[in-house]
Every structure is written in structure tokens, then in C-alpha cells.
Amino acid sequence: MEYLILEDKERKKQLKKELKEINKRLHKPKRKNAKPQVKKERKKRFIVSEEVGRECNRCGMVMERREHITKPNKTWYYTKWDYCSNGSCEKTVQHYDEFKSEDWKEGERQEEFLANIK
Numbered sequence: 001m002e003y004l005i006l007e008d009k010e011r012k013k014q015l016k017k018e019l020k021e022i023n024k025r026l027h028k029p030k031r032k033n034a035k036p037q038v039k040k041e042r043k044k045r046f047i048v049s050e051e052v053g054r055e056c057n058r059c060g061m062v063m064e065r066r067e068h069i070t071k072p073n074k075t076w077y078y079t080k081w082d083y084c085s086n087g088s089c090e091k092t093v094q095h096y097d098e099f100k101s102e103d104w105k106e107g108e109r110q111e112e113f114l115a116n117i118k
């Protein structure tokens, strides 16, 4: 009996070894030169204006006024907007018509003009 148990142990050892080899073949080791994943930091596209924003219409906190660092490559955009920095407030960004870009305002003026002609 004792002999059998020993043999059993040897057999298990052998099986483990084989399994290890199989796994090695199946799961190729990671490339040595693989680049470590670095989270890309999002480029900041705005600055906090010296102007004071309005009060948030949700939580009442005075908001941060933000503006673009560089003019966006778009025709329709807001030149400034308010951002509520109150973390527990759902309303985070507030846009106002008066801060629409000139092209946007001009487009609306033309639309209105055409609408009045008809």
C-alpha cells in the first residue's frame, strides 16, 4: 500500500509539471517591450476667468466662469460659460446666449432676417 501512495504522489507531481508546461505554451509570456499603460492626461482647454460666474440655478453656489484658452476651431461655440464646482450638484455647466460666438450670433441674425422676409 505504501508503495502505491508514493507512486500516486509521483504521478501527481508529474501531472503538475505537465500542466505547467501546457500553460506556458498556451499563455505566452508578455512582451518585454510592451509599453506600460499610461493614462493620457486630458489637455486643459479652458482657463478660469477673473470674472465671477452667476449663481447656480440648482444649488445657489457662485459658479466659476471659464473661457477657452485658444479660440475653438468651430463657428458655433460658447466663448464663456459657468461651471458649478459644487461636487454634489448635478448641474455642472451653465451656458448663456450672450456668450455665443460671433459667428453663431451672426448666423442667428441672418436666420431671423430670412424668416421675417417670408
Ligand SMILES: [Zn+2]
Binding pocket: 056, 057, 058, 059, 060, 061, 084, 085, 086, 089, 090, 091
Ligand atoms: Zn450647482
